[in-house]
Amino acid sequence: MNASLPPETQLRATREGAVLTLSLDGPQTRNSISPPVYRALQAQVIAAGEDPGVRAIVLNGLHGFFSSGGNIHNLKASAQSTLAEVSANPDALNAMILALRACPTPIIAAVEGGAAGAGLSLALACDMIVAAEGAKFVVAYVKVGLAPDGGVTHFLTDALPRQMVAEMCLTGDPVTADRLHALGLVNAVVPEGDALAEAQTRAARLAAGAAQAQSVIKHEINAAPHNDLATHLVLEARGINSARFGLEAAEGLAAFLEKRKPDFVGKGRP
């Protein structure tokens, strides 16, 4: 460890109503991420998923950028480490990524400025992405002689044609928020500076929704790429048959027939 290295990025948590906002705060490194952040974010996401008071999560970066990914200083220093020491890094990264996907609560990434390297993996592990105009999405790794990690080749291959994935990964060149919005990977592009507010507005709407049904949906979307159609139809049938007898469906169907807004809070996951 070198005393002159910039300080580690911190994770800030704020709560407004049922929306939890988790913010990366590393002003000197454009919110670079490393094992301490991985572990903090994983813990926050697991706790939020178990907290009935948290009904939607927003993840963003402070200082006008989402995250630059792994800290280059750390990465360079790691070439002096043992393989065992180095392995702790992807283990913690992967545990965080899997926790984001396994979390029953919807998670929206608010991407201001850009997301690069493991920062892009992190954004893609969220359920939805709101981006500011001009934000850049950069696989980056190959530019410094590294192969990608954190699931980015998996997430991109799931979402985009292989030709575009190959270009992003083999060149490391940036892609704009507008281009990814046109392709359906970015959910909304908003004026610079507005990504967090837009993500929080969307999160508040999700937080007023049917939380139990949303958690079933996240599970189904996670499972879909690996199920054949017949298997997935059975999974969906189980999901709706279970939901059908729940308090959320009772409220939702009654509200629909009574032409009023449903009140789902407290009727879903305990």
Added chain:
Amino acid sequence: MNASLPPETQLRATREGAVLTLSLDGPQTRNSISPPVYRALQAQVIAAGEDPGVRAIVLNGLHGFFSSGGNIHNLKASAQSTLAEVSANPDALNAMILALRACPTPIIAAVEGGAAGAGLSLALACDMIVAAEGAKFVVAYVKVGLAPDGGVTHFLTDALPRQMVAEMCLTGDPVTADRLHALGLVNAVVPEGDALAEAQTRAARLAAGAAQAQSVIKHEINAAPHNDLATHLVLEARGINSARFGLEAAEGLAAFLEKRKPDFVGKGRP
């Protein structure tokens, strides 16, 4: 059963040349669908697939809408049912969805107005979608506290980036025909009122095509997401080697070399 409930949607079948049009007719419920429709549609599709005279199928909804999906009155009543009774619903729905995909004959959905809930699953189970301007595609379920069924999370995950699928499923918000056309999920957007005619025109062109080759293609497209490349190459090799000795290829290759239009009718599947 409540005598005051709106009548069940009926399935109308009409035939013009080799094109079979199946139309949902439920004027009071925007063509809501339920087990009687599922079974009728499944039976029609299976029979059409075995009828050499039917070479293309169009599925639409009358009264300016494709289908609103499950009837909300029925869904609400179902909370009073036993689980066994309720399970009959997805079983019939799933059998219909699988029949559409297994049918060797091309099927085009003509979507006027919109497709919601299980109505969207139904449209997505067809091979192609022609939509009218302004038509809305709505996963909907979560709005009434339910999880999706009929394969919609599978079909959307296959077709679109996860971020967009998550938004459609977690919010239940509508997406326009134009947006889905830009993403390649909707094959054509036509002026309001023209979806059926356009789908029938396209179906007539398919009906003049090589029916046996089309059935092999449908099988290959169904299998592709679950095969690795090497396995799929072998499947395709079998398909073309079998086609090569058939009457359709003899006609198609001869017509190409003689610079005339091929006549495939009667040369394919018996």
Added chain:
Amino acid sequence: MNASLPPETQLRATREGAVLTLSLDGPQTRNSISPPVYRALQAQVIAAGEDPGVRAIVLNGLHGFFSSGGNIHNLKASAQSTLAEVSANPDALNAMILALRACPTPIIAAVEGGAAGAGLSLALACDMIVAAEGAKFVVAYVKVGLAPDGGVTHFLTDALPRQMVAEMCLTGDPVTADRLHALGLVNAVVPEGDALAEAQTRAARLAAGAAQAQSVIKHEINAAPHNDLATHLVLEARGINSARFGLEAAEGLAAFLEKRKPDFVGKGRP
């Protein structure tokens, strides 16, 4: 064999720096391809993948067209062959396709004019596609009563919504480079006549990149569709941990911190 048949397409190889250009040359058949070409291309690609001096490959067709696919004269003649004779065709085709994907070196297809039938499979087997304005992408097979081969139903299903794949395969109709660029399957559209030059420029940039990291990336992208997320995260972790101790990462990270251009040549795969 018929003496009046047009001559077989030849494969031309040219080298400029670390970029190998492979060109189909069959002026009378718009570069139709058949087992001799399959075998020649497979051999070139395997040799290039083992040659540290070749760091990027461009594949194009001469005479203003990429490739028209299987030769219709040969296909027609093949109906007189035994099944054993006919099977040699897809075996050689498939071996070539798999060699393109397995090649550790990036491969860019430069598509001028169009790519049809097995010619489209060939373009899609490359990692990236640069196309000229007006170039047409045509599955074609069904038009002559044949089912597709060479992986085209697999490649398209991986890249595009099923509705669009179904249309392309069931109708055999052409799709423009512009449309496929909008969908992310074509990486760039350039003025007519410029596809080869643009592909070579891009290849030269890739050739200056980190070759070892690129080969890991190609492997990861090939594997991604068949791995669940947890499995793929482990694959990526292995890739980056191995890269981290290599000469490419040492050079790339040092160059980044020293704000200079990295020199990766000779630091990657032997």
